[in-house]
Amino acid sequence: MRQSLARVAAAAALVAAHAPADAQRRAATAPACPAVTEADVKRQFDRFNQAWATLDPDAVVALFAPDATLLATVSNAERTTPDKIREYFVQFLKGEPVARIDSSTIIIDCNTATRTGNWTVVTRNAAGERVDVPARYSFVYGWDGRDWKIRHLHSSVRPAPVQM
Numbered sequence: 729m730r731q732s733l734a735r736v737a738a739a740a741a742l743v744a745a746h747a748p749a750d751a752q753r754r755a756a757t758a759p760a761c762p763a764v765t766e767a768d769v770k771r772q773f774d775r776f777n778q779a780w781a782t783l784d785p786d787a788v789v790a791l792f793a794p795d796a797t798l799l800a801t802v803s804n805a806e807r808t809t810p811d812k813i814r815e816y817f818v819q820f821l822k823g824e825p826v827a828r829i830d831s832s833t834i835i836i837d838c839n840t841a842t843r844t845g846n847w848t849v850v851t852r853n854a855a856g857e858r859v860d861v862p863a864r865y866s867f868v869y870g871w872d873g874r875d876w877k878i879r880h881l882h883s884s885v886r887p888a889p890v891q892m
Contacts, residue, residue: 761838785817823851
């Protein structure tokens with residue numbers, strides 16, 4: 729029993745001795761917090777909308793981090809790979825969507841920015857008519873050391889007002 733306790737104590741001491749070096753190594757490789765403003769975050773949506781305008785799914789997918797999650801407005805599938813995200817946009821972009829922000833809340837943290845609110849997506853329906861789709865959105869952007877990437881995008885149709 730004493731030998732077991734001695735081994736545990738020795739292992740704990742070894743881990744503690746190396747923890748500061750590991751923490752320093754992680755800190756040295758982590759991207760520094762970029763200087764970012766609300767205007768910078770708003771520009772990320774402009775990039776997204778411009779990528780939609782190209783009708784090129786690869787241009788849209790390029791804005792996402794490799795490990796991003798897409799919870800799209802008109803799909804029940806959770807898309808967590810670049811291929812699955814691309815698959816969604818191949819179909820969605822056929823409607824020639826354009827979005828406008830109706831309301832917005834922005835929160836900025838080190839290497840992360842979040843923008844949430846309501847937006848309206850104008851797209852073509854099955855009959856080819858342009859329709860407004862009022863929706864809610866959450867964009868979570870992450871700084872990868874070179875660029876802002878979409879880490880998470882969730883959009884859902886706004887529910888009809890509840891009659892009380």
